[in-house]
Amino acid sequence: MNSYILKRLLQAILILFINTFLIFSFTRLSCDPMAQYVGKAGFSAEDKTRIYNELGLDEPFPVQYFLWLKKVGQGDLGISLFSKQPVWKLIIERLPMTLILMLSAEIVTLLLAFLLAFVAVKNRYSLIDNIITTLSFVGYSMPVFFIGLILIILFSVKFKQWGLPYLPTGTDIWDHHNIIELVKHLILPVTTIASIQTARYSRFLRSSILEVMSNDYVRTAFSKGIGSGKVMFNHILPNALLPIVSMVGLDIAAMFGGAVVTETIFAWPGLGRLFWEYAQRGDFPVVNGVLLIISTAVVIMTIVTDVVYGVIDPRIRLK
Amino acid sequence: MTTISAQNTKSLTPAKIIWIKFCEHKTALLGLAGLFLLLLFIFLGSILIPESQANQTDITNRIQPPSLTHWFGTDNTGRDQFARIIYGGQITIVIGVLAVFLQISLGTLIGGIAAYYGGLVDSILMRFTESMLSIPSLLLLIVIGKYFGKDIQMLNIFGRKFSGSVPIVVLVIGATSWMYVARIVRAEVLSLKEREFVQASIVLGAKNLRILFVHLIPNTVGSLIVATTLGLANAVIMEAYVSFLGLGVQPPTATWGNMMTQSISFIQGGLWWMWVIPGFCIVYTILCFNLVGDGLRDAFDPHTHERFV
Numbered sequence: 001m002n003s004y005i006l007k008r009l010l011q012a013i014l015i016l017f018i019n020t021f022l023i024f025s026f027t028r029l030s031c032d033p034m035a036q037y038v039g040k041a042g043f044s045a046e047d048k049t050r051i052y053n054e055l056g057l058d059e060p061f062p063v064q065y066f067l068w069l070k071k072v073g074q075g076d077l078g079i080s081l082f083s084k085q086p087v088w089k090l091i092i093e094r095l096p097m098t099l100i101l102m103l104s105a106e107i108v109t110l111l112l113a114f115l116l117a118f119v120a121v122k123n124r125y126s127l128i129d130n131i132i133t134t135l136s137f138v139g140y141s142m143p144v145f146f147i148g149l150i151l152i153i154l155f156s157v158k159f160k161q162w163g164l165p166y167l168p169t170g171t172d173i174w175d176h177h178n179i180i181e182l183v184k185h186l187i188l189p190v191t192t193i194a195s196i197q198t199a200r201y202s203r204f205l206r207s208s209i210l211e212v213m214s215n216d217y218v219r220t221a222f223s224k225g226i227g228s229g230k231v232m233f234n235h236i237l238p239n240a241l242l243p244i245v246s247m248v249g250l251d252i253a254a255m256f257g258g259a260v261v262t263e264t265i266f267a268w269p270g271l272g273r274l275f276w277e278y279a280q281r282g283d284f285p286v287v288n289g290v291l292l293i294i295s296t297a298v299v300i301m302t303i304v305t306d307v308v309y310g311v312i313d314p315r316i317r318l319k
Numbered sequence: 320m321t322t323i324s325a326q327n328t329k330s331l332t333p334a335k336i337i338w339i340k341f342c343e344h345k346t347a348l349l350g351l352a353g354l355f356l357l358l359l360f361i362f363l364g365s366i367l368i369p370e371s372q373a374n375q376t377d378i379t380n381r382i383q384p385p386s387l388t389h390w391f392g393t394d395n396t397g398r399d400q401f402a403r404i405i406y407g408g409q410i411t412i413v414i415g416v417l418a419v420f421l422q423i424s425l426g427t428l429i430g431g432i433a434a435y436y437g438g439l440v441d442s443i444l445m446r447f448t449e450s451m452l453s454i455p456s457l458l459l460l461i462v463i464g465k466y467f468g469k470d471i472q473m474l475n476i477f478g479r480k481f482s483g484s485v486p487i488v489v490l491v492i493g494a495t496s497w498m499y500v501a502r503i504v505r506a507e508v509l510s511l512k513e514r515e516f517v518q519a520s521i522v523l524g525a526k527n528l529r530i531l532f533v534h535l536i537p538n539t540v541g542s543l544i545v546a547t548t549l550g551l552a553n554a555v556i557m558e559a560y561v562s563f564l565g566l567g568v569q570p571p572t573a574t575w576g577n578m579m580t581q582s583i584s585f586i587q588g589g590l591w592w593m594w595v596i597p598g599f600c601i602v603y604t605i606l607c608f609n610l611v612g613d614g615l616r617d618a619f620d621p622h623t624h625e626r627f628v
Binding site for chain 2: 011014015018019022023026027030031134137138140141142143144145146149153253254260261264275276279280282287290291294295296298299302
């Protein structure tokens with residue numbers, strides 16, 4: 001087990017290095033912070049070369065890469081070109097909001113998915129099961145913005161027109177630290193994300209449970225006279241939940257990427273929107289920094305998930 | 320359950336087994352029928368309605384709700400939405416097909432080579448794959464799309480004019496989705512490598528490349544077909560996301576995704592036809608692909624083939 005963890009850690013370090021190179025290449029070659037100024041009044045070609053020189057952008061590519069890498073190694077992610085603030089500060093400001101959104105969505109998803117999966121399994125192959133399965137299919141075939149738009153139209157626009165208490169769309173300025181405001185603004189985006197995720201999870205959970213239930217040891221447990229509740233909790237669920245652990249782990253990793261589209265629709269001040277706003281302007285220190293943080297988080301979470309999976313699945317542990 | 324009667328002397332080929340199993344999934348058949356209808360709609364439509372109508376702006380008539388002259392209404396520069404749905408559907412599906420082709424080729428190559436040669440090659444290729452996996456693809460799409468988004472010329476292929484951003488979107492989606500295929504192919508080839516027919520080929524003196532491309536990879540075709548179908552669903556969604564954000568295909572070329580770009584502002588004005596119709600088309604298409612892909616996945620699953628033996 002320990003050698004396995006060690007091996008994974010070494011691989012992770014290699015991956016992180018490859019990441020820095022890939023990320024830097026992508027952003028440096030695509031982001032041009034001066035692009036929006038070209039052709040505007042008062043901006044000449046000399047200005048462009050001068051600014052490039054000041055920012056160190058006209059150095060050869062490997063030089064720029066290693067300079068950036070060195071600074072990253074010292075924990076300095078650079079300064080945003082447009083807001084002049086350290087990238088770290090920008091990320092730390094927005095990260096909690098993204099995490100709040102994603103964690104809430106994940107919790108809601110898990111609760112709902114369990115509920116739906118249980119109902120589906122208990123009434124398997126009946127009409128209810130078919131309805132749940134069909135709804136799941138539709139749910140996870142929807143792009144995020146479609147559900148988001150429908151929810152906004154219904155609960156924000158129409159409710160307001162009909163004089164019912166309505167949920168805010170988030171385009172108005174609100175106090176991020178007020179809990180009530182936070183919850184009010186959370187409801188729609190969380191529902192949007194959770195609808196799609198629940199669809200995915202409940203399908204997976206349902207087929208996982210059904211697969212485990214078809215195993216011999218479950219049949220043995222039932223024939224020994226053990227009540228169905230006990231069989232479910234002691235035998236079926238521990239085995240059925242294994243692949244879900246893997247899924248949840250990877251989803252938490254993906255969480256850091258934020259949901260750019262969701263955050264854009266609901267004007268949620270999170271990491272995804274940070275990335276979007278600064279990428280628009282070609283502010284590559286920020287873009288680099290965000291991509292780096294996210295991919296590092298994913299790599300770490302993947303290892304954690306693998307290790308946790310190895311710990312809870314005795315079959316892997318004893319290999 | 321299919322029983323093999325004494326009179327049935329025709330043998331059940333694997334392909335027939337797969338087809339029978341696929342047909343047992345009513346939902347998968349529904350998805351297939353849905354796709355067929357969609358393709359019919361798009362191709363009949365493009366024959367009946369000339370493309371110029373899709374791109375013809377008419378500012379005086381902008382933002383009109385559905386009427387007898389414009390069945391699906393008009394968009395914010397007066398273009399006919401019905402024609403744009405048809406031609407947008409063409410572009411969306413073509414982007415999907417090309418992107419999937421790219422990602423399957425790339426993924427199969429990388430996964431196959433990694434699995435076959437093993438050792439250092441495998442390590443390096445897999446680290447690279449995992450590295451790409453850890454970077455969220457939508458963010459990459461945004462960055463790359465932003466770069467190429469400026470000053471796109473119109474291309475002229477086969478007499479059809481469309482924005483140069485289309486091949487770029489294809490490339491970007493393909494380049495950010497191949498990793499899943501690579502992992503699947505690698506897992507399959509790793510297990511196939513140990514089979515006797517491969518060892519027999521080696522003994523017979525077959526060269527590495529031949530073993531890889533003639534023996535190993537063709538046997539992964541089941542997983543590849545499933546990956547293709549699900550990849551198509553994914554490509555359509557990715558294109559929708561990127562175009563929705565304004566970084567994908569640029570107007571005047573229509574895709575279902577970029578028809579929804581301004582949708583947030585449409586809501587306030589109650590302009591439902593601007594976004595409900597393209598949105599519905601997107602969901603419909605993705606749903607069909609997912610249904611078919613799910614049915615195919617069950618059909619190709621060897622664990623459930625036993626009852627035909």
